[in-house]
């Protein structure tokens with residue numbers, strides 16, 4: 278819950294900050310085109326454009342498009358449950374400093390968006406990537422994101438083509454804010470697009486090596502709803518209840534029955550959601566349990582060549598392909614470094 282008193286406190290906090298800390302001057306209005314001589318691009322005048330965003334894959338996509346011209350701050354720490362994350366009052370500092378705020382939306386980061394709306398400077402835009410990538414008819418609702426609860430599965434970025442749309446929306450927003458560098462953002466986007474298209478092909482070729490009867494995903498956390506249909510995989514279930522608690526004893530029993538009946542070779546979890554019951558479920562059902570799929574945690578340390586959206590997706594595909602009886606070597610040499 279995000280209480281009114283918290284808002285009030287944060288608003289006061291903002292006023293204090295504005296009064297004494299004098300954060301970077303706002304870059305809310307792009308300079309008029311006719312005024313070039315006297316008004317150099319806002320970004321050049323004041324240093325890098327400050328972009329506040331949320332989960333690490335999105336922060337990485339944004340960084341690939343902005344390159345050296347922007348400084349990206351991801352408010353949701355890596356390896357955290359982004360679905361239940363509550364920002365700290367100190368995250369208001371990031372919001373106050375932001376020239377642009379970019380979120381997934383689709384109800385993934387409501388507390389952070391509330392914080393942003395209460396604390397952002399006048400004229401600073403909040404870009405909702407997910408809501409501008411698919412129409413409501415394309416939303417996926419399922420066990421973990423039931424339609425009765427009203428919030429669709431928000432994991433659009435796990436489909437590389439949707440991630441490309443996220444990049445395009447970022448390019449458009451940065452170009453509007455900083456038109457003097459629009460060509461650079463366009464070039465960065467073009468490089469990102471080329472790599473995404475290569476990734477899309479490599480994923481399909483890798484998934485194609487999985488025996489057809491094994492092209493089924495049973496995951497703990499429900500993050501492959503938009504990925505699976507793109508590549509001919511079927512999500513036969515996700516285990517995590519909609520409130521992110523552990524499955525009930527009844528659900529566990531049903532799951533073991535389902536696993537036995539469908540002869541699923543592996544079930545997948547993620548390090549962000551360690552679940553002791555899953556090892557037992559897999560053992561009872563004769564499957565293996567692998568807990569390294571990721572939707573909001575980049576592999577490697579910051580600065581490592583695989584610490585990227587591409588690295589995360591390649592790791593996921595290698596993990597699921599190996600466990601389901603395919604040949605992960607098809608994608609193992611893929612260039613996972615950032616394009617910018």
Ligand SMILES: [Zn+2]
Nearest residue numbers: 498500572573
């Ligand atoms: Zn997730």
